[in-house]
Amino acid sequence: MRKSFAMRSLYIVSSLIVLLALVLAGCAPSAAPSEGSEAAEPAAEAKVYRIAFSVPAMSFPFFVHMEKQVRDEAAKIGNIEIITLDGQDNTTKQVADLEGVIALGYDGLIVSPRTNEGVAPVIQQVIDAGIPVVTIDRRADGVNGLLAHVGADNVLGGEAQGAAILSLFPEGAKIIELLGTPGASPAIDRSAGLHNVIDPAGNIEVVCQQTGNFNRDGGLTVTENCLASNPDVQAIVAANDDMALGAIEAAKAAGVAIPIIGFDALPEALLAVRDGALYGSVEQFPGGQSRTALQTIVNFIVAGTAPASDVVLLTPKLITTENFDEAERIGEIPQ
Amino acid sequence: MTMKQNTPSAPRPIDWTAYASQLGALGVLIAICIIFALIEPAFVSSRNIFNVLRQVSIYGLLAVGMTFVILTGGIDLSIGSLLALAGLVSAAVYKGGMGLLSAGTAGQAEGFGLIPAIAAAVAVGVLGGLLQGTAIARLKVPPFIVTLGGLTAFRGGALLFSSGQPISTFTDEYKFWGQGMVGPVPVPVIIFLGFALLAYVVLRYTRYGRHLYAVGGNPEAARLSGLNVSRIVLSVYVITGFFAGLSGFLLSSRLNSAEQVAGVGYELTVIAGVVIGGTSLFGGEGGIFGTVIGILLIGVLSNGLTLLNVSPYYQQILVGLIIVFAVYLDQLVKRRRR
Numbered sequence: 001m002r003k004s005f006a007m008r009s010l011y012i013v014s015s016l017i018v019l020l021a022l023v024l025a026g027c028a029p030s031a032a033p034s035e036g037s038e039a040a041e042p043a044a045e046a047k048v049y050r051i052a053f054s055v056p057a058m059s060f061p062f063f064v065h066m067e068k069q070v071r072d073e074a075a076k077i078g079n080i081e082i083i084t085l086d087g088q089d090n091t092t093k094q095v096a097d098l099e100g101v102i103a104l105g106y107d108g109l110i111v112s113p114r115t116n117e118g119v120a121p122v123i124q125q126v127i128d129a130g131i132p133v134v135t136i137d138r139r140a141d142g143v144n145g146l147l148a149h150v151g152a153d154n155v156l157g158g159e160a161q162g163a164a165i166l167s168l169f170p171e172g173a174k175i176i177e178l179l180g181t182p183g184a185s186p187a188i189d190r191s192a193g194l195h196n197v198i199d200p201a202g203n204i205e206v207v208c209q210q211t212g213n214f215n216r217d218g219g220l221t222v223t224e225n226c227l228a229s230n231p232d233v234q235a236i237v238a239a240n241d242d243m244a245l246g247a248i249e250a251a252k253a254a255g256v257a258i259p260i261i262g263f264d265a266l267p268e269a270l271l272a273v274r275d276g277a278l279y280g281s282v283e284q285f286p287g288g289q290s291r292t293a294l295q296t297i298v299n300f301i302v303a304g305t306a307p308a309s310d311v312v313l314l315t316p317k318l319i320t321t322e323n324f325d326e327a328e329r330i331g332e333i334p335q
Numbered sequence: 336m337t338m339k340q341n342t343p344s345a346p347r348p349i350d351w352t353a354y355a356s357q358l359g360a361l362g363v364l365i366a367i368c369i370i371f372a373l374i375e376p377a378f379v380s381s382r383n384i385f386n387v388l389r390q391v392s393i394y395g396l397l398a399v400g401m402t403f404v405i406l407t408g409g410i411d412l413s414i415g416s417l418l419a420l421a422g423l424v425s426a427a428v429y430k431g432g433m434g435l436l437s438a439g440t441a442g443q444a445e446g447f448g449l450i451p452a453i454a455a456a457v458a459v460g461v462l463g464g465l466l467q468g469t470a471i472a473r474l475k476v477p478p479f480i481v482t483l484g485g486l487t488a489f490r491g492g493a494l495l496f497s498s499g500q501p502i503s504t505f506t507d508e509y510k511f512w513g514q515g516m517v518g519p520v521p522v523p524v525i526i527f528l529g530f531a532l533l534a535y536v537v538l539r540y541t542r543y544g545r546h547l548y549a550v551g552g553n554p555e556a557a558r559l560s561g562l563n564v565s566r567i568v569l570s571v572y573v574i575t576g577f578f579a580g581l582s583g584f585l586l587s588s589r590l591n592s593a594e595q596v597a598g599v600g601y602e603l604t605v606i607a608g609v610v611i612g613g614t615s616l617f618g619g620e621g622g623i624f625g626t627v628i629g630i631l632l633i634g635v636l637s638n639g640l641t642l643l644n645v646s647p648y649y650q651q652i653l654v655g656l657i658i659v660f661a662v663y664l665d666q667l668v669k670r671r672r673r
Contacts, residue, residue: 059490059595064499182647211647216590217597221390225641228383229375242594245503249591253514254382268503268592 049107049301050081051294054097056114056138057089062264062286063112065329066136069287070110073294080298091118098122102129108297110290112137116185132300136293137286138185147300150293150312152284154186157316158193160282161237161261164318165198168259168279169234172203176226178219178238178247179211187214190239190263207233212243219246227254236260241269241281248277265319267332273319274333280320287328288314359664360611360628363657364635371639378642385521391634392527393582393589395627397605398612399527399534400578402626403571405609406538407551408618409471409478411572413485414579414605415598417463420493421583425456426502426593429509449508456584457577463489464576468569478572486602493595503592513589523585530578535623547571551618608633611661632661 053070055063067084074080083106087094091114101109102125109126111133113119120140127133127145135149165175177194180187198204208226212218219238227233227250235258236251238244244262251258259279262269272278292312299305319327371378397414404411431446446452463485470481515522538544549557550567558564587593612629614621636657640650 058499059494061500179647182651208641208644210641210644215596215599216592216594217586220590221637222641224386224390225383225638226644228380228386229377229642229644245592246590249514249589268501271504 046079048079048081049298050083050104051108051110051297052083052085052097052101052106054085054087054094054101054109054111056087056094056112058084058086059089061266066112066286066290069290070294073291077294077298080294087114089114091115094119095122098126101131102126106131108301109133110136110293110297111140113140114138116141132297134293134297136289146310148293148296148307148310148312150289150296150314152286152289152314152316154189154284154316155193155196157263157282157284158190158195158239159197160193160316160318161190161263162194162197164261164280164320165194165204165235165237166201169204172201172205173234174205174207174230174232176223176230176233176236176247177206177209178222178236178243179209180214180239180243182211184214187211187239194237212238212246214240214242216242216246219243220250221246223247223250224254227251227256231256234258235279238262240264241266244269244278244281245272248272252277261318265327265329267329270319270324270327270330271333273321274324276321280318282316283319283327284316285314285328359668360613360625360632360661363661363664364628364632367632367635367639367657371635371642375639375642378639381519383638383642385519385524387631387634387638388524388527389521389589390638391630392521392523393586394601394605394608394634395527395630396530396578396582396585397575397601398608398626398630399531399623400571400575401605401609402534402612402614402621402623403538403547403574404478405551405606405614405616406547406618406621407568407571408554408616409568409571410482410606410616411467411478411485411575412482412602413463413467413489414575414582415601416486416489416493417460417576417579418583418586418598418601419593419595420463420489420496421456421459421580422587422593422597423493423497423502423583423595424459425452425584426505426587427496428452428455429505430502452509453512453581453584457580460576460578460580460583461573462576463579464573465569467576468572471572472565472569490595490599497593497595499595501592501594502587505588505591510588510591513585513587514591523589526581526585531623531627538622543567543570548619551620553619604633605630607658611658611665613665629661632657 053067055067058064058067071082074082085097087097094114095118098109098111098119099122109131111123113123113135116139120143123133123140124143127143132147134147137151139149139151140146165173177191179191207230210222210226212222219242223236223246236247238247238261241262241264244260245268247260251260261279262281265281265283269278269281273280296307296312317326324330377383401411401414429446429449429452467481467485470476471478512522517525538547546557546562546567549562550564554564586597608630609626610616610629611632612621612625612627614625633654636654637650640653
C-alpha cells in the first residue's frame, strides 16, 4: 500500500513537471528571442520590433481570433515579434502584464483594457515610459498621449440590431432582450444602441429584459424562462452570439420559430445564419481592428508617421443571408 | 463534545429532528413557490416546472457529489473547471476532432460514437477526482487548497485542450441526453433524480454511508474505531469527479456546444445549494434530501425572478439574502435542538 502510494505521488509529481515543462516550452519562443536576436545578429540584420498584445482573456474566442489576426499581419509585415499577454480575465493580472511591458522595454503595445478604471493608469505609465500604445476594441478613458484607439462602436452595433427589429416588425412587436454581463461596457453600450432605435418607435415592447451573462448557458436558461411567461414573443435580441446560440436551443425546445439576432458574427453564428436558425449577427470586424491597430503602431515606430485621426472606428454591420459574404470570418465555417 | 450518535456500528434510527432544518429549507421553498404562483400564473405551468427542473438538474448532479464531500468536512472547488474539461473531451471524442466546427457539423458523427464520448467524459472526471483525492487523503494537503489548484489547473487544461475555441453542433443522438424528453419529463431531470435517489440510499442505508458520516463527524474517532479514513476521503473526491465528468457531457449536450468557459462559478452555486439544504460545512451532518431542496430553491428563485422580469441587479441581491437567511434558519433550528 505504502509503496504504491509512493509510486503514485511520484507519478503525479513527474506528470506535473512534464506539464510545466510543456507550458514553459510553449511560452518560451515568445519570451526568449530578445536576447538571441540582439546578441547573435549584430547590426546587419534588420531590427526586429517587439510589440506586446495585451487582452482581457484568451479564454474568449473573440480575443483568440484577434490575436491570430495580429500575428498574421505581423508575419505579413515582417520583422515583428508579437508577445501575447493574457489577462486571464483578471484586471490585476493585466496590470502586472503591462508593468512588465515597461520593465522589458518593448517597442510598442496594443492593448484591450479589461476594465477602464483598473487598467487606464498603467497604460498611462507605459506611455510615459516612451512606449507607443494603441488601444483596441475597448477604450481607456483619461489617458494622454495615446497613439490611437481602434475599435468598433458598440452603440452603433446595438442600433443595427434595433433597425433590423423595426424593419422586421413595422407594426410593432414583443421582444426578449438578452443583456450582457451587468456592468460590462459592451453590455451597456449594445443595449443603449438597441434602445436608441426601438424606444422612439414606441411600438416595440421589451417584455423580458434579463442578463444571460454573455454565455450560452445564460442565454438558454433565460430564454426558456422568458418564453414560459411570454409565449407570444415575436423576436429575441441578444447582446452577443453565445447567448443568441443558447436562445436558439431554447426556442427550438419550446417549438417557437422567431427571428433571433446576435452580436459578434462568430463562425458558429454565421453557420446558424446560413442555416436559418439565426436571423442575423452584428459584425464588428475584430480582425480588421487588429490589423489596423498593428499597422498604425508599426507605421509610427518605423516611419514615425502618426495616424491621421487618433480614433479609428470601424462601422459595425448586421450580417444576414442578404449580405452574408461581407462577414469577416466566413472562411472559418465549413462549406 | 462527545462522539456523535451515528457511530459506524450502530444503525441510525430515523431522527426526525435531524430533518427539521431541511424542512425549514423546504418551507422557504414552498413559500417562495406560492408567492411566485400568485403573481405569475405561468410559473406553475407544467412547461415552466419542467424548465426549472431541467435547469437545476446539472447543478443538482454536481450537488449530489458535493454533498458526499461536504459530509466528510471537505470541499471541492474544482468541479466547474473539471466539468468544462470533461465536456470538451467528450465533444472531441464524439466528433473525432478538436476544431471549432470540424467534421460532422450538424450532420452525422464521424467520431468515435456516443458511448466512448460519455465514457471519456466520466473518465476525465474520475481521474481528476482521483488525483485531487490522492493529494488530500494521502499527501494531507487541505482540500480547499488542492481543489483551488484544481479550479485553476483544470480550466487551464480545458483551454489548452481546445485552444480556446468551443466544440459545437452535435447530432440528435448526442443532444438527446441534455435536451430530450421521455414523455413529458426532460432526460437530465431523470438522470438527476435517479442519481439523487441512489445517493440517498447509499448514504442512508449502506455501511459506506454510515462510515462517511462517522468520518465527517469525528475523523479521529472514526480512525480509532478501525475505519480506513483516508480511503473514504479519497473516495468522495472520486465521486465528485464522476459527477463533474458526467455533468460536463450533459451540459455540452444541453447547450449543443462544449465550451472552455462552461461551468464557471458553478462550484459556488452548488456549495450554496448544499449548505442551504442543511448540510454542515464542518461535516457529519446533512443529506441528499436537503441538497435537492437547496438546489431547487436556488433554481426556483432565479427562474421566478426572471419570469417576473425583476432587474438582474436586484436578483443577485435577493439570492444572496435568501442564502444567508436559509442558513440562519438552519443554525437556529440546530441550536434549539441542542
